[in-house]
Structures are given as structure tokens and as C-alpha cells.
Amino acid sequence: xxxxGLLVVVSAPAGCGKDTILECAFxxxxxxxxxxxxxxxxxxxxxxxxxxxxxxxxxxxxQMIQKKELLEYTEYDGNFYGTPRKYIPEMLEAGKNxxxxxxxxxxxxxxxxxxxxxxxxxxxxxFEELERRLRKRGTETEETIKNRVGIAKIExxxxxxxxxxxxxxxxxxAVKDFTAIVQAERLSAKRGIPVIS
Amino acid sequence: xxxxGLLVVVSAPAGCGKDTILECAFxxxxxxxxxxxxxxxxxxxxxxxxxxxxxxxxxxxxQMIQKKELLEYTEYDGNFYGTPRKYIPEMLEAGKNxxxxxxxxxxxxxxxxxxxxxxxxxxxxxFEELERRLRKRGTETEETIKNRVGIAKIExxxxxxxxxxxxxxxxxxAVKDFTAIVQAERLSAKRGIPVIS
Numbered sequence: 001x002x003x004x005g006l007l008v009v010v011s012a013p014a015g016c017g018k019d020t021i022l023e024c025a026f027x028x029x030x031x032x033x034x035x036x037x038x039x040x041x042x043x044x045x046x047x048x049x050x051x052x053x054x055x056x057x058x059x060x061x062x063q064m065i066q067k068k069e070l071l072e073y074t075e076y077d078g079n080f081y082g083t084p085r086k087y088i089p090e091m092l093e094a095g096k097n098x099x100x101x102x103x104x105x106x107x108x109x110x111x112x113x114x115x116x117x118x119x120x121x122x123x124x125x126x127f128e129e130l131e132r133r134l135r136k137r138g139t140e141t142e143e144t145i146k147n148r149v150g151i152a153k154i155e156x157x158x159x160x161x162x163x164x165x166x167x168x169x170x171x172x173x174a175v176k177d178f179t180a181i182v183q184a185e186r187l188s189a190k191r192g193i194p195v196i197s
Numbered sequence: 198x199x200x201x202g203l204l205v206v207v208s209a210p211a212g213c214g215k216d217t218i219l220e221c222a223f224x225x226x227x228x229x230x231x232x233x234x235x236x237x238x239x240x241x242x243x244x245x246x247x248x249x250x251x252x253x254x255x256x257x258x259x260q261m262i263q264k265k266e267l268l269e270y271t272e273y274d275g276n277f278y279g280t281p282r283k284y285i286p287e288m289l290e291a292g293k294n295x296x297x298x299x300x301x302x303x304x305x306x307x308x309x310x311x312x313x314x315x316x317x318x319x320x321x322x323x324f325e326e327l328e329r330r331l332r333k334r335g336t337e338t339e340e341t342i343k344n345r346v347g348i349a350k351i352e353x354x355x356x357x358x359x360x361x362x363x364x365x366x367x368x369x370x371a372v373k374d375f376t377a378i379v380q381a382e383r384l385s386a387k388r389g390i391p392v393i394s
Contacts, residue, residue: 121386123391123393124393125393126393126394127393127394156393159386159390160386160390162386163385163386163387164381164384164385164386165384165386165390165391166384167391167393176380177380177381177384179377180376180377180378180380180381180384181377181380181381181384183373183374183377183378183381184361184374184377184378184380184381184382185381187361187362187363187374187377187378188360188361189318189356189357189359189360189361189362190360193356193357193362194320194362194364196320196321196322196323196324196353196364197323197324
């Protein structure tokens with residue numbers, strides 16, 4: 001049976017280690033592919049165009065909206081984030097598991113468009129630890145850190161809409177959790193029962 | 198959060214490698230515990246009382262029924278199989294993940310009593326391969342083998358009632374599938390959302 005791919009929606013407050021978890025999970029699984037989002041936020045030094053995001057100006061982003069090139073978009077912490085319309089359907093059809101990193105409101109939008117998507121929320125072990133990790137990153141101002149912790153607390157109220165919750169207390173365990181979710185969902189009978197003869 | 202344990206119901210046609218998969222999964226996970234069933238069938242040479250089954254005579258089994266010591270019981274291929282009432286609730290309450298090997302009708306009964314249970318069905322890659330494996334076992338008569346393959350084909354119609362389907366084409370992969378299911382289900386938001394502070 002050639003099963004369709006999974007759409008895995010991953011949300012996490014900034015500083016939860018989402019990118020590291022996904023990077024390790026991509027190394028461990030050979031069938032994980034990103035849906036690269038579009039954003040108006042500035043690239044961090046480690047981020048590459050077309051790999052981590054498509055970085056756009058606000059004008060370019062607004063043009064994409066007008067041309068209906070975005071499946072959904074939302075504003076988060078003063079920047080726009082959007083999901084390109086064209087990649088996801090063809091990847092899923094080809095049996096590829098697609099990972100979409102997206103904040104909580106975007107995840108709601110995606111759920112409406114793809115009701116079969118698997119939603120994973122990653123939490124820090126505590127808000128204190130989250131603040132510590134954001135500070136350690138060294139790329140954010142003190143104001144941004146406070147702001148992000150505040151947003152994280154608000155985002156907590158969305159966790160109930162997700163299918164799975166991973167607490168990133170230990171990166172290796174969190175990676176195993178993530179890959180187990182993808183593997184188990186592929187075996188889920190609700191996604192199609194294999195026929196043997 | 199101290200989550201309750203999972204009740205994992207595992208069904209598979211005889212010869213699918215269920216016991217080997219579970220044995221390896223128990224080695225890989227430290228939180229898996231058997232609910233040992235009661236049966237009137239004869240012990241195979243490799244089977245131990247209280248580990249694989251509680252082996253009873255038909256009279257003893259009937260007494261257990263009368264004393265309401267069984268959660269459920271059913272007849273399969275001329276023998277009775279039952280689930281003792283007393284172990285499962287206390288193990289789940291203590292956060293232990295309990296594995297219950299049971300045939301398809303027993304699984305239906307358990308689902309009614311424990312609606313939150315996770316049901317896993319293990320399939321052989323083909324019926325031809327199933328027959329080959331049963332023959333290789335060397336403990337069954339030719340008539341029993343034909344009978345068991347016939348039962349397996351009937352059991353296929355129950356697969357749709359299960360949550361997950363594993364095809365045991367490769368034992369290592371099947372073990373990973375099983376442990377991924379247990380791990381993912383523990384992270385499932387429907388089983389309780391962790392609270393951080």
C-alpha cells in the first residue's frame with residue numbers, strides 16, 4: 001500500500017529547542033521533509049534562505065498574499081509568517097512526511113485545511129529554563145526575552161488543541177519522542193489498513 | 198504529572214511473531230508489564246506457568262468464571278482464554294504500561310471495559326509466509342496449521358477495529374514499530390496535558 005505522507009505541524013515557544021530536535025530527527029529519519037515557511041523577520045546568523053525560511057520584505061510578503069501564494073499567514077511578535085501553498089500537497093501525495101514549523105494560530109489554520117495533520121507541541125521543562133535558554137542564545141535583547149516568555153505563557157492555552165506534547169528536558173529523549181510520534185502515526189489504522197494476501 | 202499507565206491490547210494470528218516482538222520490546226522498554234492470561238490450552242515446551250499463561254484445566258477455568266475472577270473470556274480454536282480481573286487496574290493506577298495478548302473477540306470485550314486501551318494488530322507479510330512460519334515451528338499438526346491459517350483470514354476482518362497495524366516482515370522493524378506506538382501514545386494529549394510552571 002502506498003500511503004500518503006503525514007503532515008506534521010510542530011509548534012513551540014521560541015527557545016524550546018524545536019530546531020535542534022527537528023534537525024536531529026531529520027538525521028534519524030530518512031522520510032522527513034520541511035515545508036519552508038515565508039517570513040518577514042530578519043534571518044539569524046545561522047539561518048539560510050530556502051532552508052530555514054524564505055526571507056521576504058513586508059512588501060514582498062504582501063504581494064504573496066495578494067497573489068494567493070500563501071496557504072495561510074499570521075503575525076507573530078511583530079513579524080509575518082506564512083505557508084507557501086504549492087509544496088505541501090505534492091509532497092504528501094508522493095508519500096513524503098512533511099514537517100511544518102508554525103506558531104499556534106497558524107497551526108489552527110492548517111488544521112482547518114488539513115484535518116488529518118498531526119500536531120505536536122514542544123514545551124520547555126519550565127518557564128525559568130525557557131528564559132535561561134533564550135538568554136544563552138545571545139541573539140535577543142532583554143526586552144525580546146521578556147516578551148517571548150510572555151508569549152510562551154499565552155501559547156500554553158493552545159496546547160490542548162495539539163495531538164502530542166513533548167517536554168524537552170533532554171534533547172535525545174525529545175528527539176526519540178518526535179520520531180516515535182511520526183513512526184506510530186504512520187502505523188495508525190485510521191490512516192489506512194494494509195491489505196495482505 | 199503522574200500519568201496512568203497504558204493498556205496495550207495486542208492481537209495477532211498465531212505464527213505472526215507476536216511473542217518474539219513483545220519479548221524484544223520488553224527488553225528495549227523498561228516500563229512494559231504483562232497481564233498474564235488464563236488458558237485451558239496445553240503449554241508449549243517453551244512456555245512457563247505464570248509467565249506466558251496461567252494454565253488451567255477446563256474445570257478450574259469454569260470455577261474462575263463462576264467466582265467472577267475473569268474480566269472477560271472467550272473460546273478460540275477449541276480452548277478457553279481469559280483475563281484475570283485483579284491485576285490490570287492496580288498496574289495502570291501505578292503508571293505501569295500493561296500489555297495484554299488477546300485474540301480478536303477478547304480485544305472487543307476489553308475495549309468495552311477499557312475504552313482508553315490502545316489496540317495493536319500484528320500481521321504477517323502474507324498468508325503464505327504465515328503458513329511457512331507455522332510449519333517451521335514444528336509443534337503443530339498439518340490440520341492445526343490449515344485451521345490456524347483459516348482463522349487468520351477470518352481475523353483479518355477485525356483489523357479495522359484496531360488503532361495500529363504492524364506488518365512483521367522484519368522483526369527488528371516490527372519491534373521498533375511497537376515501541377514507537379507505546380512511546381507516542383504516552384505523549385498523546387488526549388491522555389492528559391503536562392503542566393509546566
